Amino acid sequence: MLLVGFAVVILCLPVILQPVGANYPDLLQKFAIYGIFAIGFNILFGLTGYLSFGHAAFIGVGSYVSLWSFKLLTMNIVPAVIFAVLMAGLFALLIGYISLRRSGIYFSILTLAFAQMSYNVAYSVLTPITNGETGLQVRQIRESAETSLRDGDIRIIDQALGIQEVGVPITNLFGMKMSGYPGFYFCAVLLIICFFIAQRITRSNFGMMLKAIKSNQNRLNYTGIHTRPYLITAFVISGMYAGLAGSLLAVTDPIAGAERMQWTASGEVVLMTILGGAGTLVGPVLGAGLIKYAEQKVSSWNEGIISDFFSFLPEPMQNVAVELASLFVGEGWHLTLGLLFMVIVIFLPGGLMEGFRRISGAFKRTPSDPKPGETAAQPAE
Amino acid sequence: MNMSVAEMTMTEDVDSEERNFKRGTPNTVLHIDDVHKSFAGLHALSDVDLEVREGETHAIIGPNGAGKSTLLNVCVGRLKPDLGAVVFNGQVLTGKSPHEINQLGVARVFQTPEVFPDLTVLENVMVPALSRRDGSFTLNPFRRFSSERAIREEAESVLESVGLQAQLTTHASNMSRGDKRRLELAMGLIQHPRLLLLDEPTAGMARHDTNATIDLLMKIKEGGMTKVIIEHDMHVVFSLADRISVLAGGRIIAQGTPDEVKNNPKVKEAYLGEEQV
Numbered sequence: 001m002l003l004v005g006f007a008v009v010i011l012c013l014p015v016i017l018q019p020v021g022a023n024y025p026d027l028l029q030k031f032a033i034y035g036i037f038a039i040g041f042n043i044l045f046g047l048t049g050y051l052s053f054g055h056a057a058f059i060g061v062g063s064y065v066s067l068w069s070f071k072l073l074t075m076n077i078v079p080a081v082i083f084a085v086l087m088a089g090l091f092a093l094l095i096g097y098i099s100l101r102r103s104g105i106y107f108s109i110l111t112l113a114f115a116q117m118s119y120n121v122a123y124s125v126l127t128p129i130t131n132g133e134t135g136l137q138v139r140q141i142r143e144s145a146e147t148s149l150r151d152g153d154i155r156i157i158d159q160a161l162g163i164q165e166v167g168v169p170i171t172n173l174f175g176m177k178m179s180g181y182p183g184f185y186f187c188a189v190l191l192i193i194c195f196f197i198a199q200r201i202t203r204s205n206f207g208m209m210l211k212a213i214k215s216n217q218n219r220l221n222y223t224g225i226h227t228r229p230y231l232i233t234a235f236v237i238s239g240m241y242a243g244l245a246g247s248l249l250a251v252t253d254p255i256a257g258a259e260r261m262q263w264t265a266s267g268e269v270v271l272m273t274i275l276g277g278a279g280t281l282v283g284p285v286l287g288a289g290l291i292k293y294a295e296q297k298v299s300s301w302n303e304g305i306i307s308d309f310f311s312f313l314p315e316p317m318q319n320v321a322v323e324l325a326s327l328f329v330g331e332g333w334h335l336t337l338g339l340l341f342m343v344i345v346i347f348l349p350g351g352l353m354e355g356f357r358r359i360s361g362a363f364k365r366t367p368s369d370p371k372p373g374e375t376a377a378q379p380a381e
Numbered sequence: 382m383n384m385s386v387a388e389m390t391m392t393e394d395v396d397s398e399e400r401n402f403k404r405g406t407p408n409t410v411l412h413i414d415d416v417h418k419s420f421a422g423l424h425a426l427s428d429v430d431l432e433v434r435e436g437e438t439h440a441i442i443g444p445n446g447a448g449k450s451t452l453l454n455v456c457v458g459r460l461k462p463d464l465g466a467v468v469f470n471g472q473v474l475t476g477k478s479p480h481e482i483n484q485l486g487v488a489r490v491f492q493t494p495e496v497f498p499d500l501t502v503l504e505n506v507m508v509p510a511l512s513r514r515d516g517s518f519t520l521n522p523f524r525r526f527s528s529e530r531a532i533r534e535e536a537e538s539v540l541e542s543v544g545l546q547a548q549l550t551t552h553a554s555n556m557s558r559g560d561k562r563r564l565e566l567a568m569g570l571i572q573h574p575r576l577l578l579l580d581e582p583t584a585g586m587a588r589h590d591t592n593a594t595i596d597l598l599m600k601i602k603e604g605g606m607t608k609v610i611i612e613h614d615m616h617v618v619f620s621l622a623d624r625i626s627v628l629a630g631g632r633i634i635a636q637g638t639p640d641e642v643k644n645n646p647k648v649k650e651a652y653l654g655e656e657q658v
Binding site: 200201203204205206207208209211212214215216218219220221222223224225226227229230233237 | 483497522
């Protein structure tokens with residue numbers, strides 16, 4: 001039921017988001033991609049309580065692997081996505097195996113250290129693979145073997161199939177171009193599949209063990225459960241989700257830069273998950289959508305838009321209001337985000353999803369329940 | 382994919398070291414073999430030698446600081462003894478991790494109730510049942526928890542036997558301390574352990590709750606489960622125990638049936654004397 005509702009909403013997003021002016025493909029793609037990232041992150045953080053600050057590294061791995069698949073094999077996105085998910089999974093296994101020797105803050109610090117290491121290595125030592133600061137891009141098929149692979153692609157499969165390229169090559173799914181709305185729908189379908197998988201994991205025996213780890217890991221050990229392989233599995237699954245997200249970023253815009261791996265990107269997914277509601281299924285997607293919307297929209301509002309908004313006020317007051325409000329938009333959109341985050345964490349520790357539960361609880365109570373005090377306390381748990 | 386530590390250790394060859402520990406009476410379940418443990422020069426346990434026989438309820442008593450909890454922690458793998466070993470059914474427990482020891486059939490009930498506060502009462506009991514059935518790690522992320530009907534029914538009947546059948550969907554964090562203790566007992570019982578270690582199962586309970594717990598433990602006793610109980614309350618000890626070991630200053634000073642221990646002058650001096658006058 002939840003899955004069907006979720007699928008309908010996601011597929012209708014271009015229509016639903018029209019009133020808020022977010023119905024253009026670039027932003028919709030971001031919603032879907034970061035939704036996948038946040039769902040995966042939530043499998044680790046929401047279920048086990050282990051807070052990773054290094055998940056952006058897997059986004060980076062996914063992007064670079066996809067780009068190399070475009071450059072060496074084919075512009076078809078299927079192998080790119082598959083390789084990206086597998087490589088991110090392997091990378092997550094390595095990082096998870098080491099980081100999960102510790103728990104709590106030490107685990108977080110270890111993941112952060114690994115991600116920063118990956119970021120710096122991508123910028124410096126690994127320049128032949130990552131193309132450093134410039135970022136890795138797809139190029140035209142190279143004319144001679146002297147051109148380096150960074151500047152000229154070979155695309156073995158495409159060449160063998162005799163596919164003709166005109167200008168800068170475009171990613172495709174068996175000939176269907178993956179930019180604009182087709183790109184969004186490809187991401188949306190994957191988002192729905194990812195949501196389905198996350199739902200099954202959450203409701204499985206495996207998911208119950210992860211929740212028990214969050215609740216009391218020590219007790220679980222004395223109950224005969226070896227918690228570490230469970231944690232490593234959850235870490236790898238969430239790493240693969242991140243790898244998929246990174247791959248889709250490359251699919252919709254075939255360029256990969258190291259800044260995708262920076263710690264701010266890891267922090268962003270933490271914000272998304274907490275804002276929407278950690279441990280819930282829909283919450284992380286909601287949080288991802290909200291943050292990406294704010295990033296694209298609030299940051300583009302300028303003083304003109306605000307003074308229009310406050311035009312009902314007399315002029316001196318309008319000027320003051322515009323001065324104040326302009327602090328929070330445009331360049332200052334992070335200020336809005338920070339305030340919103342603080343308000344949510346203080347008043348709704350369960351995120352937006354808890355807010356919805358409280359509202360729907362209030363509606364259910366009004367007609368039937370004579371004692372409002374008791375039911376009001378429940379959603380807070 | 383099904384990896385069970387229990388299976389792995391079963392198939393391992395019993396090495397010669399383990400065979401040497403297999404002495405004692407043939408129906409010994411647990412053998413604590415000359416265990417020493419000291420913390421920064423303080424001898425918490427010295428020369429502790431103790432046998433627990435199949436089907437008996439063995440109480441370990443002693444004044445505060447006698448080393449009772451240390452001994453229990455050595456048994457479940459939380460602490461590693463400096464010397465000696467703990468042997469359970471012919472297998473050395475020393476050096477094994479807590480989950481391996483549990484998979485061999487040793488369940489522990491903690492002194493301060495340790496439950497899963499964010500899970501419901503029913504889930505709290507189903508998790509150990511799954512651990513018993515599926516081993517220490519089973520990767521099957523698509524098996525629905527709600528489809529585990531056999532486990533669910535078993536959990537419900539165990540919860541009924543401890544008197545928690547009315548609170549199946551309560552979150553454990555909302556329970557009283559006494560109810561948490563009963564819940565933890567149910568978590569131990571559902572594993573059908575070969576050895577159940579109880580750390581002061583009635584500490585801090587009101588008298589009528591204590592009596593209810595004694596009745597419950599008597600019922601389990603009829604089922605033939607081997608138990609080790611650490612207890613302060615003499616009423617509990619003398620109602621339940623088949624044999625008693627008295628620990629004082631890290632040494633076992635007396636061992637025997639309740640009557641033998643009651644009449645032992647050393648025990649009176651070390652323990653009963655000071656508390657029961």
